[in-house]
Amino acid sequence: MSMTTKHREILLQVTPDLLNDLDADDIVPHLLADMIITSHDAAKVKAETTRRDKVSALLDIIPTRGDKAYGSFMECLKKMEGSTHLYFTMKKYEDTYQEQSCPIHEEYTPPNQGSGHSPTVTQHTQRDVNLTINASGHSVVKNNSLTGQSNMFFNK
Structure with missing residues (x-):
């Protein structure tokens, strides 16, 4: 149940912004509630010592959970106070990705x-x-x- 290439690439593009601005402790409970991550995953994230390391651990997990995880992650960013700018950054990359993609029809x-x-x-x-x-x-x-x-x- 792997995430699509498009969503993986968008996450990679936005990783620097997420590492700088996201608080994984705020988003983990929402991803647990949506059953995107397990309690074991949440423990791995919380075990990290710095905020950036926690975000990095979370970004290692999310792509392994499929496109539902991407959608849930986006919804969390959209709804969480202080993270909406990250949601809009990801949306910008989605729009850019669609314009640059070259599928063979x-x-x-x-x-x-x-x-x-x-x-x-x-x-x-x-x-x-x-x-x-x-x-x-x-x-x-x-x-x-x-x-x-x-x-x-x-x-x-």
């Missing part, structure tokens, strides 16, 4: 239906589309969703 090659066309469309990100058309004669790509233009390709 699809690759589509329709069958050649005797028209002389064999287009291949590969969409790598929401902003980047590669289109290859092998055609004899005249080909038209209409309603390009990226530019809003119709493009014509001629094979001579």
Whole structure:
């Protein structure tokens, strides 16, 4: 039950802020109540001597508890007085992560239906589309969703 890469990376990005500003003693009871961490985990965190070491121990545990842990952690930050700025920092990284992510959505090659066309469309990100058309004669790509233009390709 591991946390998604996205949430792990966001936690890594925010770790310096969390180490500087979070009080693990405030958040541990909430994570216990949400059944995100065990009493053994809570004891490990409380056994650390400095506030930063406690936060570090907690940040070692949370990613092993899955995405539910991430959501619970975010809710705790949002509701805890003195930690809302950490919640907003994490939200900022979430937004940035979504803009920078590059998932491969699809690759589509329709069958050649005797028209002389064999287009291949590969969409790598929401902003980047590669289109290859092998055609004899005249080909038209209409309603390009990226530019809003119709493009014509001629094979001579």
